[in-house]
Amino acid sequence: MASGRERPGRRRAWIAGAALLAVLAAAAGAGAWYGSDQSIKVVRHGTSNTRVLAVEDGLVTLEQTPQTAKPGTYWLEWSGAHTMLGDIVSRTPGRITRKVLRGPAPSAGTPGFFGNVPPGDPGVAWGIGHTEIMVPTELGPAPAWYVPGTSTTWVVAVHGQNGRRKAELKILPVVHRLGLPFLDITYRNDEGAPPSPDGLLHLGDAEWRDLEAALRHAQTMGARHFVLYGTSMGGQIAGQFLARSPLAGLVDRVIMDAPMLDVRMTAEQGARNLHLPGFVAGLSNQVTEWRTGIDTDRLSLIRHPPKVRPPLLLIHTVPDTDHPIQEARDLVAAGRRLGWPIRFEPFERGEHTEAWNVDRARYDRLVHDFLSPAQSSH
Template identity: 30%
Template sequence: MKSLRHAVAIAVPAAIAAGAAVAFAVFSTARRVVMPSPRRNDVQIRAVDTGAQTIELARTPDTELPGRYGLFTTGTYGYVKLGAVLSVDATSVRRKLLTQIEPGARIDRDAAFSGWYYVTPSELHLPWESVLIGSPAGPCPAWFFPASASETAPTWVIQVHGRGTTRSECLRAVPVFHGMGLSTLVVSYRNDGEAPRSRGGAYALGASEWRDVDAAVGYALRHGAQRIVLMGWSMGGAIALQTAVSSGHRSSIAGVVLDSPVVDWRTVLRFQAREAGLREPLPALAMGALENSITARLSGAENAIPFDRLDMVARASELQAPMLILHSDDDGFVPADASHALAEARPDLVTMPTFGVARHTKLWNYDQDAWTSAITEWMRANGLARDTA
């Protein structure tokens, strides 16, 4: 009996400790899903040659991609633009600098590779103005690029950026739509660092953010738009899809363009968990915690995350507007599986050309001509572009 009590005395605290460790892991994982986080440095700068205007980076699947990209840095420059790959070896990539780096400049070693390319609207050399969209979250700043200085286009494009980024992500697409004679509104939404912060400051993965985009749709319709094309990048795709099926203005939504979109969060989170070395049942438990109103708040979410409602493959029958999905098959962050599943579920609505190599939200950077042609041809085929010739 004494030995049994001794065993129980050892086992019970151990079980409690193990349970506490699992709970901590579950809630920590869930919290990472919903809480905004600062930009993560993901590459190291090995050398900068100011004479040749080249930069050497540690080799990664992103840094060796052909095309034009950006690099968030610290020191003398906050952001530099990168051009062609000049050489690659086992550990390093040397690229052409498109931002002039002066001799004596300090560039810190840690950096973040980016597909943004443009950071400010003035870099596009197009007419634009800052506007505020009155949304349920409060006044959300937006950039408005009119079709021309003399008239208002009947079709407006509303662009929605992704998770952990800002409006600058969308600037690459503005000249494409401007060239088709369309006005573009590039919007922000709650908790993105530019729009108002909600009470808890957490993402709802599209379940709440769509209301801010819907407010932008209303703004466009009040200012002369007759038809709306939504464009969403990454999580912005999830937000655009929620807007398309939930908006009170859905009859005015004439098309949806998605770049590397989140179509089903469960697919994305399971993939990212595997990439991070997390094994089941931890990802399932974390998603379960986010679905429950009590444990969701313990995870940092303001409300339960409705994963069923965010699964647009399951809700494919509710979609009405034609859709173009641009998604690299080797995305590496948001797998293209759910995009393909949506295209298969709604072949009457969804056009999905094949892209590869480009990885996540970098299709424009990798092959600007093919990306631009896909959008232009689809817009014209659906009667959404104006003839500006």
């Protein structure tokens, strides 16, 4: 009789356990799909994230947000205008006051976008003349900004995931002073560029072919050698180009800023940011592979370094919570074993791709010194 009374209890326990497992599986699946979206979904960003509270004597006071409270040099854009803002002068509860470094000041009450990338094109951002050219890619023409120079070594810049080419303009003043032509490209799924067949990002696995198309087009304009500059996912695109393109041998030097060096490590960091269990990162990569057909393991420049390995300047901020600095450290260790000349320059402050913002003088000096041999050798 006792065993008969226990059976219903056991049955209820099994049902409850099965229900819990179903809930956990559904939650893990939802987390994996969301993580995959964070990696490969095309996103267009908004236009306002703060408001001007006061303006006086070359100072602008903004609403305090996680963005406006960051140290360093940033830009405020509003209604087609922009200003460069310096470090924080003062702060009170809910208010951040910064110095105006360049450009007009907005009026109080103006909503604006506070960001870490230059506004507009080379002319708007730095007053440097340029033309817009169209690069013929396998999917159709993709726009690029071209700034002429006196050298046959060109700097070709590649922005990151869901970014815009204006993000690469931080190094333009240094490149221009050295006389190196500058080509700032777009690639599939960018605004103005053709979409990918599936409408998704491929984390460099396909985008490197658009970079190759840009270099081929640059050759028709007189380029003979190249320096690649890639930020965030742009670093992975540059790495896949070095691994797969027959033009890789024309690259003299590479600069990577906060690059995506290992898709798995990036996914694990994303899971940590969302306070999800570590195994969700693996599931997320599996979903990404299923949706795109890419091999995420192959997209590790640490485990699968490119065969062509020109000198690399690797810049990364220590607090980066998008692509953990451990990716950079692991690449340096791999490079040491392979004899790959990597100059690693960590910045103690700054979030993702904000090394220039927190210490422009040091960043510009590093880029200048690294590019000077390229300028003098061709």
